[in-house]
Amino acid sequence: MAGxxxxxxxxxxxxxxxxITLSNVNSATNRTNLGLGSMATQNxxxxxxxxxxxxxxxxxxxxxxxxxxxxxxxxxSNPINQRGAGSITASTGYNYDRWYYDGSTYLYQGIEDxxxxxGTYVISWEGSGxxxxxxxxxxxxxxxGPDATTGFTSISNGGTFTVNEGTEYSKHLWIRFxxxxxxxxKVQVEEGTVATPFEHRxxxxxxxxxxxxxxxxxxxxxxxxxxxxxWISSAIDTSVTFPVAxxxxxxxxxxxxxxxxxxxxxGSVRYISGxxxxxxxxxxxxxxxxxxxxxxxxxxxxxxxxxxxxxxIAFDAEL
Amino acid sequence: MEQMNITSAQxxxxxxxxxxxxxxxxxxxxxxxxxxxxxxxxxAEIMGQVEAGTLVIQPxxxxxxx
Numbered sequence: 222m223a224g225x226x227x228x229x230x231x232x233x234x235x236x237x238x239x240x241i242t243l244s245n246v247n248s249a250t251n252r253t254n255l256g257l258g259s260m261a262t263q264n265x266x267x268x269x270x271x272x273x274x275x276x277x278x279x280x281x282x283x284x285x286x287x288x289x290x291x292x293x294x295x296x297x298s299n300p301i302n303q304r305g306a307g308s309i310t311a312s313t314g315y316n317y318d319r320w321y322y323d324g325s326t327y328l329y330q331g332i333e334d335x336x337x338x339x340g341t342y343v344i345s346w347e348g349s350g351x352x353x354x355x356x357x358x359x360x361x362x363x364x365x366g367p368d369a370t371t372g373f374t375s376i377s378n379g380g381t382f383t384v385n386e387g388t389e390y391s392k393h394l395w396i397r398f399x400x401x402x403x404x405x406x407k408v409q410v411e412e413g414t415v416a417t418p419f420e421h422r423x424x425x426x427x428x429x430x431x432x433x434x435x436x437x438x439x440x441x442x443x444x445x446x447x448x449x450x451x452w453i454s455s456a457i458d459t460s461v462t463f464p465v466a467x468x469x470x471x472x473x474x475x476x477x478x479x480x481x482x483x484x485x486x487x488g489s490v491r492y493i494s495g496x497x498x499x500x501x502x503x504x505x506x507x508x509x510x511x512x513x514x515x516x517x518x519x520x521x522x523x524x525x526x527x528x529x530x531x532x533x534i535a536f537d538a539e540l
Numbered sequence: 541m542e543q544m545n546i547t548s549a550q551x552x553x554x555x556x557x558x559x560x561x562x563x564x565x566x567x568x569x570x571x572x573x574x575x576x577x578x579x580x581x582x583x584a585e586i587m588g589q590v591e592a593g594t595l596v597i598q599p600x601x602x603x604x605x606x
Contacts, residue, residue, distance in 0.1 A: 313568075314568065452555070453555070456555075468579070469577050469579035469580045469581075470575040470576075470577035470579070470580055471575070471580070472572050472573065472574050472575070472580060472582045472583075473562075473572065473573035473574075474570060474572050475571075475573070477571065496564065496571055496573070497573065498552045498561075498562055498564055498573045499552075499562045499573040499574070499575055500552065500554065500561040500562055500575075501561070502562070502575035502577070507575070510552075537572075537582070538580065539581060540581060
């Protein structure tokens with residue numbers, strides 16, 4: 222005997238020889254009769270939500286919701302720019318934080334080995350006329366960067382690639398761009414196979430991520446450097462603590478010139494026109510030393526500060 | 541990366557130990573003070589050029605730092 226099941230006079234299922242077949246469940250009338258509403262529909266393995274909210278559930282993602290992007294300073298329309306570069310391609314070297322320009326064609330970002338685990342990654346960016354490529358650094362000495370422009374593999378926007386190194390966290394992942402570099406924006410490299418919307422991290426967080434590789438300590442006139450002291454009558458030392466642990470002990474990059482800095486000590490001003498040097502450097506702090514233009518008594522202390530608009534002290538631990 | 545153009549390099553010495561403490565170098569026209577850390581890219585490049593025989597690091601002057 223064949224039959225059918227109806228709800229509010231609408232057929233929901235048919236029966237034949239003891240077998241019940243659901244039909245037409247997804248029609249608007251039947252969804253209403255079943256109390257399903259219209260928030261979610263499923264077709265194959267995709268679920269489309271068009272409104273409402275979900276509460277009281279636990280979601281376990283296969284990739285993280287936040288800190289997905291391994292690229293630092295990828296928001297190039299509002300970049301971190303501690304060096305004050307005019308553009309991302311202003312000169313050969315690092316301009317905007319973390320981005321290295323070779324002076325003619327290529328723009329690189331190196332993802333530090335400590336952030337490169339084995340897995341599949343997907344790359345995405347905004348901007349037309351851009352080409353991309355990737356490479357796991359073959360350098361065995363940390364800090365050398367991409368040893369050549371060869372060995373890169375091209376990849377399209379939204380494309381995936383796989384890192385599979387024998388020892389994880391041992392090599393840098395280099396991402397390279399060429400083309401109309403001025404158009405490049407919202408660069409993202411994330412673990413997984415599906416590119417997600419660009420992750421906007423808080424500005425302070427992004428700046429701190431950049432400061433692991435480059436830290437502009439002072440830039441301009443009348444900025445405090447720290448408390449210094451005269452170790453001997455001809456030389457002073459001061460100490461600087463970095464805001465975040467840097468990738469390596471950093472290079473000191475400081476401008477120098479006539480009366481660029483001074484030390485205020487015992488009621489006197491002692492100008493510093495020569496270069497600073499770095500010592501006892503670690504990833505956390507460093508000693509800065511200099512010979513003021515006029516000597517003073519060993520053991521005296523004072524405030525070391527800048528006295529010129531051209532005064533600048535930075536620490537560089539880039540790849 | 542482009543090879544760095546290093547036109548001068550001289551050790552800075554520690555007045556307490558007399559040991560070398562950093563390298564004062566002119567790299568790509570910029571005066572830098574480079575710590576003796578193999579993970580530092582400037583130090584790695586300096587030592588690479590020394591090993592290649594294209595750069596000599598001058599010994600330190602009388603140390604002035606503790």
